[in-house]
Amino acid sequence: MNILTAAQTRQLDQATIKEQHTTSTALMERAATALASWLLRHYPPQVAGEVLLLCGPGNNGGDGLALARLLFGADYAVRLALLPADKYSDDYQYNHHVLPKTIPVSELSAGALPSIQPGTLVVDALFGTGLTRPLTGQAAAVVAHLNESGARVVAVDMPSGLLADAPQPDPAAPVVRATHTVSFGLPKLAFLLPQNAEFVGEWHVEDIGLSANFIAQADTPWHLTQLPAATPRPDVALPRRTKFAYKNTFGHALLLAGSRGKVGAAVLAAGACLRGGVGLLTVAVPGCGYDIIQTTRPEAMCLADAQADFISALPATKPYQAIGIGPGLGQDVASRAVLEKLLRETQVPLVIDADALNMLGEHRDLLDLLPENTVLTPHIGEFARLTEKTKDDYHRLDLLRAFAQQHRCLVVLKGAYTAVAAPDGHVYFNTTGNPGMGTGGSGDVLTGLLLALRADQRLAPLLAVRLAVLAHGHAGDLAAADTGEAGLVAGDLVQHIGPALRQLE
Numbered sequence: 014m015n016i017l018t019a020a021q022t023r024q025l026d027q028a029t030i031k032e033q034h035t036t037s038t039a040l041m042e043r044a045a046t047a048l049a050s051w052l053l054r055h056y057p058p059q060v061a062g063e064v065l066l067l068c069g070p071g072n073n074g075g076d077g078l079a080l081a082r083l084l085f086g087a088d089y090a091v092r093l094a095l096l097p098a099d100k101y102s103d104d105y106q107y108n109h110h111v112l113p114k115t116i117p118v119s120e121l122s123a124g125a126l127p128s129i130q131p132g133t134l135v136v137d138a139l140f141g142t143g144l145t146r147p148l149t150g151q152a153a154a155v156v157a158h159l160n161e162s163g164a165r166v167v168a169v170d171m172p173s174g175l176l177a178d179a180p181q182p183d184p185a186a187p188v189v190r191a192t193h194t195v196s197f198g199l200p201k202l203a204f205l206l207p208q209n210a211e212f213v214g215e216w217h218v219e220d221i222g223l224s225a226n227f228i229a230q231a232d233t234p235w236h237l238t239q240l241p242a243a244t245p246r247p248d249v250a251l252p253r254r255t256k257f258a259y260k261n262t263f264g265h266a267l268l269l270a271g272s273r274g275k276v277g278a279a280v281l282a283a284g285a286c287l288r289g290g291v292g293l294l295t296v297a298v299p300g301c302g303y304d305i306i307q308t309t310r311p312e313a314m315c316l317a318d319a320q321a322d323f324i325s326a327l328p329a330t331k332p333y334q335a336i337g338i339g340p341g342l343g344q345d346v347a348s349r350a351v352l353e354k355l356l357r358e359t360q361v362p363l364v365i366d367a368d369a370l371n372m373l374g375e376h377r378d379l380l381d382l383l384p385e386n387t388v389l390t391p392h393i394g395e396f397a398r399l400t401e402k403t404k405d406d407y408h409r410l411d412l413l414r415a416f417a418q419q420h421r422c423l424v425v426l427k428g429a430y431t432a433v434a435a436p437d438g439h440v441y442f443n444t445t446g447n448p449g450m451g452t453g454g455s456g457d458v459l460t461g462l463l464l465a466l467r468a469d470q471r472l473a474p475l476l477a478v479r480l481a482v483l484a485h486g487h488a489g490d491l492a493a494a495d496t497g498e499a500g501l502v503a504g505d506l507v508q509h510i511g512p513a514l515r516q517l518e
């Protein structure tokens with residue numbers, strides 16, 4: 014699924030109107046109907062109490078006016094407060110004209126701020142994708158008043174004051190802190206960035222029949238990776254295994270991992286690789302890890318390094334279709350020499366994680382040795398060590414795209430919406446997973462899963478990476494359903510990889 018800019022959503026409206034021979038007024042009615050049905054599901058009249066709708070002068074406000082009419086018809090207690098402006102959109106004026114006369118309407122003029130009780134449910138229909146500059150004056154005063162009220166806020170399309178696809182020019186300008194943001198057709202880029210979470214709240218997307226063709230062919234570097242069942246046009250799926258598939262199809266992977274006190278990372282990554290469907294797995298660990306791997310992962314073959322505490326030698330890399338290095342590796346200079354030798358010696362698909370990433374960060378010259386389509390899996394801190402300190406999440410996305418293009422690699426930037434950047438600069442935001450996965454070893458599991466799918470000879474590099482990230486998050490969601498988010502441990506992820514992958518077929 015593509016993610017569009019604010020400007021593209023306006024073109025999407027026009028494309029929909031033309032393609033479906035409908036009108037903007039009818040499209041607004043679809044939006045309002047979707048909003049009303051969302052509210053009926055999440056805040057039915059007896060739960061909502063009084064609903065106060067704050068409406069701006071454009072089509073965001075128009076959505077609010079149309080919604081007020083529908084809620085009023087559904088027996089909600091509705092009150093309106095309108096922001097005065099020197100011009101109003103046509104669809105705003107239409108919905109203002111057809112508003113039931115018995116709905117109380119006040120004006121958000123200078124000094125007259127609406128009374129908002131903590132129990133009031135506020136609908137923020139002040140500004141949406143038409144916002145072009147920071148809020149000032151009366152609009153800013155209303156938003157500040159709303160944020161202080163402690164009321165539950167449902168934002169229409171965007172929390173007012175936030176731009177859909179760019180950083181705030183004035184961080185001091187007020188932005189609505191919404192409990193929920195309900196948008197149409199597809200999420201905005203702003204919804205996927207951690208710095209905006211306090212304003213967006215929990216985001217939802219309602220289908221209002223917007224032109225799927227326009228969305229599909231829109232020119233954008235931003236995309237979503239969704240479960241096949243979650244989208245009418247799945248663009249990632251795991252091919253089913255044919256009867257005559259055999260071990261070589263699914264590859265022989267080598268995992269270089271572990272050091273004294275961190276052999277568990279190797280155990281977790283190995284387990285994930287095996288559960289991820291790899292044909293054969295060989296795990297190279299320091300001497301201290303040999304018995305541990307052989308005992309905990311009998312399905313894997315094991316190579317013990319001559320050194321007891323860390324990996325000091327690179328095994329022969331020829332027999333493998335993919336090689337992973339990093340989980341629990343430690344920072345010993347001998348292990349760094351192994352990484353450098355691996356980079357110099359092989360063109361086999363690589364997955365580089367954790368300590369091995371930090372080694373690349375400290376020795377940037379090694380980046381020039383990365384084979385094409387190498388997979389790097391930094392979290393935000395590791396990415397900063399690979400590039401530079403970033404001023405905000407948008408700047409980090411620019412750096413991410415530039416890095417992937419410069420080094421022709423696939424970068425998995427781990428976070429709430431893990432972003433996969435491809436060598437062509439396109440970015441795919443993952444939509445599965447939960448905060449319970451912020452637990453030790455979760456990254457080791459992802460590395461193992463990435464290694465398994467990169468060893469799968471049927472999968473192109475980008476598809477393998479998107480599927481691994483999707484399955485990892487989905488395994489986390491399946492596991493959290495059993496253990497709860499707090500109780501989730503990385504081993505639970507390994508246990509749920511099989512069921513997660515089955516839902517991607």
Ligand SMILES: NC(=O)C1=CN([C@@H]2O[C@H](COP(=O)(O)OP(=O)(O)OC[C@H]3O[C@@H](n4cnc5c(N)ncnc54)[C@H](OP(=O)(O)O)[C@@H]3O)[C@@H](O)[C@H]2O)[C@H](O)CC1
Nearest residue numbers: 041044071072073140141142143144145146147148170197
């Ligand atoms: N397909 C869809 O997603 C649909 C979306 N709909 C809704 O339409 C809005 C977008 O409506 P639009 O009229 O383009 O703009 P807004 O309502 O967001 O803003 C209204 C005007 O406010 C002015 N503006 C911009 N920034 C500020 C500011 N900081 N302070 C004051 N005023 C501001 C701006 O006009 P200017 O000429 O002053 O720039 C805006 O035009 C979308 O969000 C959805 O809610 C459709 O209803 C259904 C389909």
Ligand SMILES: [K+]
Nearest residue numbers: 137140169171
């Ligand atoms: K809004």
